[in-house]
Amino acid sequence: xxxxxxxxxxxxxxxxxxxxxxxxxxxxxxxxxxxxxxxxxxxxxxxxxxxxxxxxxxxxxxxxxxxxxxxxxxxxxxxxxxxxxxxxxxxxxxxxxxxxxxxxxxxxxxxxxxxxxxxxxxxxxxxxxxxxxxxxxxxxxxxxxxxxxxxxxxxxxxxxxxxxxxxxxxxxxxxxxxxxxxxxxxxxxxxxxxxxxxxxxxxxxxxxxxxxxxxxxxxxxxxxxxxxxxxxxxxxxxxxxxxxxxxxxxxxxxxxxxxxxxxxxxxxxxxxxxxxxxxxxxxxxxxxxxxxxxxxxxxxxxxxxxxxxxxxxxxxxxxxxxxxxxxxxxxxxxxxxxxxxxxxxxxxxxxxxxxxxxxxxxxxxxxxxxxxxxxxxxxxxxxxxxxxxxxxxxxxxxxxxxxxxxxxxxxxxxxxxxxxxxxxxxxxxxxxxxxxxxxxxxxxxxxxxxxxxxxxxxxxxxxxxxxxxxxxxxxxxxxxxxxxxxx
Amino acid sequence: xxxxxxxxxxxxxxxxxxxxxxxxxxxxxxxxxxxxxxxxxxxxxxxxxxxxxxxxxxxxxxxxxxxxxxxxxxxxxxxxxxxxxxxxxxxxxxxxxxxxxxxxxxxxxxxxxxxxxxxxxxxxxxxxxxxxxxxxxxxxxxxxxxxxxxxxxxxxxxxxxxxxxxxxxxxxxxxxxxxxxxxxxxxxxxxxxxxxxxxxxxxxxxxxxxxxxxxxxxxxxxxxxxxxxxxxxxxxxxxxxxxxxxxxxxxxxxxxxxxxxxxxxxxxxxxxxxxxxxxxxxxxxxxxxxxxxxxxxxxxxxxxxxxxxxxxxxxxxxxxxxxxxxxxxxxxxxxxxxxxxxxxxxxxxxxxxxxxxxxxxxxxxxxxxxxxxxxxxxxxxxxxxxxxxxxxxxxxxxxxxxxxxxxxxxxxxxxxxxxxxxxxxxxxxxxxxxxxxxxxxxxxxxxxxxxxxxxxxxxxxxxxxxxxxxxxxxxxxxxxxxxxxxxxxxxxx
Numbered sequence: 001x002x003x004x005x006x007x008x009x010x011x012x013x014x015x016x017x018x019x020x021x022x023x024x025x026x027x028x029x030x031x032x033x034x035x036x037x038x039x040x041x042x043x044x045x046x047x048x049x050x051x052x053x054x055x056x057x058x059x060x061x062x063x064x065x066x067x068x069x070x071x072x073x074x075x076x077x078x079x080x081x082x083x084x085x086x087x088x089x090x091x092x093x094x095x096x097x098x099x100x101x102x103x104x105x106x107x108x109x110x111x112x113x114x115x116x117x118x119x120x121x122x123x124x125x126x127x128x129x130x131x132x133x134x135x136x137x138x139x140x141x142x143x144x145x146x147x148x149x150x151x152x153x154x155x156x157x158x159x160x161x162x163x164x165x166x167x168x169x170x171x172x173x174x175x176x177x178x179x180x181x182x183x184x185x186x187x188x189x190x191x192x193x194x195x196x197x198x199x200x201x202x203x204x205x206x207x208x209x210x211x212x213x214x215x216x217x218x219x220x221x222x223x224x225x226x227x228x229x230x231x232x233x234x235x236x237x238x239x240x241x242x243x244x245x246x247x248x249x250x251x252x253x254x255x256x257x258x259x260x261x262x263x264x265x266x267x268x269x270x271x272x273x274x275x276x277x278x279x280x281x282x283x284x285x286x287x288x289x290x291x292x293x294x295x296x297x298x299x300x301x302x303x304x305x306x307x308x309x310x311x312x313x314x315x316x317x318x319x320x321x322x323x324x325x326x327x328x329x330x331x332x333x334x335x336x337x338x339x340x341x342x343x344x345x346x347x348x349x350x351x352x353x354x355x356x357x358x359x360x361x362x363x364x365x366x367x368x369x370x371x372x373x374x375x376x377x378x379x380x381x382x383x384x385x386x387x388x389x390x391x392x393x394x395x396x397x398x399x400x401x402x403x404x405x406x407x408x409x410x411x412x413x414x415x416x417x418x419x420x421x422x423x424x425x426x427x428x429x430x431x432x433x434x435x436x437x438x439x440x441x442x443x444x445x446x447x448x449x450x451x452x453x454x455x456x457x458x459x460x461x462x463x464x465x466x467x468x469x470x471x472x473x474x475x476x477x478x479x480x481x482x483x484x485x486x487x
Numbered sequence: 488x489x490x491x492x493x494x495x496x497x498x499x500x501x502x503x504x505x506x507x508x509x510x511x512x513x514x515x516x517x518x519x520x521x522x523x524x525x526x527x528x529x530x531x532x533x534x535x536x537x538x539x540x541x542x543x544x545x546x547x548x549x550x551x552x553x554x555x556x557x558x559x560x561x562x563x564x565x566x567x568x569x570x571x572x573x574x575x576x577x578x579x580x581x582x583x584x585x586x587x588x589x590x591x592x593x594x595x596x597x598x599x600x601x602x603x604x605x606x607x608x609x610x611x612x613x614x615x616x617x618x619x620x621x622x623x624x625x626x627x628x629x630x631x632x633x634x635x636x637x638x639x640x641x642x643x644x645x646x647x648x649x650x651x652x653x654x655x656x657x658x659x660x661x662x663x664x665x666x667x668x669x670x671x672x673x674x675x676x677x678x679x680x681x682x683x684x685x686x687x688x689x690x691x692x693x694x695x696x697x698x699x700x701x702x703x704x705x706x707x708x709x710x711x712x713x714x715x716x717x718x719x720x721x722x723x724x725x726x727x728x729x730x731x732x733x734x735x736x737x738x739x740x741x742x743x744x745x746x747x748x749x750x751x752x753x754x755x756x757x758x759x760x761x762x763x764x765x766x767x768x769x770x771x772x773x774x775x776x777x778x779x780x781x782x783x784x785x786x787x788x789x790x791x792x793x794x795x796x797x798x799x800x801x802x803x804x805x806x807x808x809x810x811x812x813x814x815x816x817x818x819x820x821x822x823x824x825x826x827x828x829x830x831x832x833x834x835x836x837x838x839x840x841x842x843x844x845x846x847x848x849x850x851x852x853x854x855x856x857x858x859x860x861x862x863x864x865x866x867x868x869x870x871x872x873x874x875x876x877x878x879x880x881x882x883x884x885x886x887x888x889x890x891x892x893x894x895x896x897x898x899x900x901x902x903x904x905x906x907x908x909x910x911x912x913x914x915x916x917x918x919x920x921x922x923x924x925x926x927x928x929x930x931x932x933x934x935x936x937x938x939x940x941x942x943x944x945x946x947x948x949x950x951x952x953x954x955x956x957x958x959x960x961x962x963x964x965x966x967x968x969x970x971x972x973x974x975x976x977x978x979x980x
Contacts, residue, residue: 060941198688204696272932399576407691433876442548442721
């Protein structure tokens with residue numbers, strides 16, 4: 001096992017040296033990451049293929065392009081994000097400098113996941129570097145090829161001491177979590193999320209937890225079913241269903257269940273051809289353990305399509321289950337596989353009730369031609385994020401904060417939200433030592449007169465016009481002088 | 488012991504009823520709180536006097552006015568805070584509705600502290616109500632008169648089920664913390680902060696922890712000492728030093744230590760008169776336990792002023808210690824009392840190093856005529872917040888987030904930050920079912936051509952001018968049609 005205390009200690013010493021503070025340094029690191037992604041694209045794609053059977057173009061679109069986009073955005077915007085942000089002042093602080101300063105937190109820990117092993121390490125890493133921190137990177141050992149590649153590549157392109165990569169599984173991660181960090185971003189399961197937060201509590205380390213859940217997908221009767229089902233099929237079966245914001249299950253009226261199945265079947269053929277097993281675009285379950293887990297969810301279910309499995313290659317065909325009972329196993333935990341249960345509901349009210357009985361999911365999807373209905377479902381439920389009339393897509397707009405709520409997580413990142421997550425927002429009020437007489441009303445001895453003046457300043461401040469402000473300030477000075485004279 | 492499960496369950500059922508969601512309801516509750524503060528001002532001031540010997544005017548300025556101000560601000564701004572916030576879109580989402588929606592979290596727990604027992608319950612409560620939550624309020628049992636008053640008053644003015652008040656000490660709070668909440672805001676000590684966060688972890692409840700630390704106060708040689716010391720004296724000895732953002736200790740050059748002491752002494756006389764014990768403006772230590780704790784910090788120290796104590800009345804005189812050793816007990820923990828140690832440093836570099844060897848404090852203070860020096864100290868240290876050339880005051884500007892970092896806390900509140908702390912920011916992207924053609928690049932079967940197009944769209948999006956954006960979009964649409972046509976013709980072969 002690597003010496004965790006030494007690695008984290010080295011990162012902390014490197015951070016304390018101050019070299020990650022200047023923006024030029026951070027941008028140089030980000031530029032190096034950009035070069036790494038461009039120069040080593042082949043190796044990255046090969047690792048993703050080995051880990052999840054992701055083909056080149058898919059891996060590129062799913063993981064590499066997002067990283068390049070985030071790098072370009074961050075390098076462009078960093079100066080404006082990092083600049084002190086002046087805030088609106090009140091009467092008391094009219095003459096002062098008041099702003100929020102963005103500062104690095106120190107040493108950040110990023111724990112990646114295995115389903116999108118490249119982007120789920122890189123995107124947090126980009127934000128943490130941009131915010132000026134040292135970053136300890138712990139890729140998921142389950143996606144071992146990508147983990148090995150990151151451990152190899154990152155030290156070649158980045159400052160070795162500031163951004164160390166730690167390898168290993170549960171024992172190594174447990175040891176790592178005993179160390180003290182200034183922020184931890186963890187992507188993974190709800191169960192482990194609790195363990196991470198409990199470990200963080202020992203050091204009062206703030207956490208961002210990107211967890212999971214069962215993301216519901218409601219299909220309204222008033223809806224272009226062909227389009228809706230094509231989009232759902234894409235989001236459900238990409239990466240063999242192993243996507244944290246995949247539509248987990250469908251809710252729809254029994255009268256359209258048959259059509260939904262037909263449309264999804266037709267789309268599957270479009271996407272993967274007649275023999276899905278030989279399609280280069282269809283991925284595999286990441287390992288035997290998850291293969292067995294997902295396969296067991298099919299027991300006792302009505303399989304409307306698919307259901308074929310092959311343990312040796314961890315292959316599970318795109319599967320649709322119909323008339324699924326809410327109490328069955330497949331409706332208990334997050335599926336994280338290419339199995340799509342359809343649960344029928346008689347109305348949108350029933351769908352909303354169904355969703356609200358369960359833990360808040362990471363994503364929620366509603367398909368309808370009726371925008372009002374979509375807004376209603378959104379307002380009467382909760383979830384990390386929402387895409388209406390599509391799936392997954394809110395993930396790709398970096399001006400939207402990406403994160404969960406309740407058991408699906410806490411905190412958010414992407415774009416500027418990453419920068420803010422990994423920064424400390426420091427409240428700064430810089431005054432001068434002049435105009436001391438205006439402070440008289442706050443000093444003892446207290447008096448009702450002082451209270452009345454304080455009331456005037458503290459309570460009336462919001463509705464004043466500019467001229468009024470000037471007059472008030474003058475009155476304040478006069479009053480202060482008067483109080484002093486009277487006392 | 489009250490039945491915590493029942494109380495929280497009732498609050499949750501009340502929240503699920505949906506009645507706290509409409510803005511009108513929330514504003515009505517806030518208006519009721521405002522009435523409560525105005526109608527029961529006498530009772531509130533009496534409770535603060537009983538708990539901490541705060542006199543009326545001080546209690547008013549320290550606690551009541553802040554609450555009234557926060558209520559007025561929140562009621563005025565709530566519609567704009569709660570409105571969906573549209574976000575800048577990219578090429579892919581040009582035609583869509585993209586915004587951040589602010590939603591209540593559910594049932595929030597607010598745990599108050601004893602030093603400002605009224606405002607430290609009220610201010611979080613205001614924000615949590617404004618954000619549409621149910622709120623379980625747990626005032627500190629140490630400030631028992633205020634706790635009792637809140638338990639009496641809040642149900643008279645607010646919805647009883649949505650905003651229950653829970654009484655009790657450690658056993659009751661421990662029991663309460665086994666329940667599931669959707670957010671916990673705790674104000675208090677670092678040690679208990681860890682306990683709260685560990686309890687929250689069991690339910691994956693996000694927390695805002697307003698803790699403490701030793702807030703340093705650096706006085707530069709180039710500085711108007713009389714003014715600086717008056718401001719420091721005010722912030723240090725208000726509420727008998729029991730303020731989370733009080734200047735805990737002073738760092739200054741040995742050559743001005745004497746003058747600093749003289750100026751503070753002079754100011755103390757201005758503020759509290761010759762006999763501080765009989766001044767109505769000087770508070771008391773909250774209880775015997777803390778009295779003993781603070782008194783023990785004086786052992787072995789050079790007392791330049793003060794040092795008088797009276798256990799029966801929990802009185803500790805405003806005290807200044809000079810030439811304090813960094814290793815002494817008074818420099819270990821947060822003092823939270825009217826004892827002001829001065830540690831001498833030879834330079835601002837030494838001061839910065841001294842500060843950085845310790846845990847990040849809740850506040851940091853620098854006094855200097857030289858703004859550059861102030862900015863340098865700020866940039867080479869970290870703390871929850873900073874006031875330059877004064878103390879405490881960043882607390883009173885509600886457009887500044889108030890909170891700690893590291894051991895002094897996590898998260899922040901006040902004003903709009905309260906509203907956002909107690910809300911879930913939900914990312915919303917609403918599309919329509921048309922223009923399905925444009926989606927072709929993302930569907931299997933993948934091809935290099937599609938990938939290049941995607942690259943063009945996803946990576947170049949940040950540096951496009953508007954015209955170029957339009958042209959790109961057209962090209963994409965065109966290419967998709969062409970691809971579909973050729974793909975279609977491929978299929979039909």
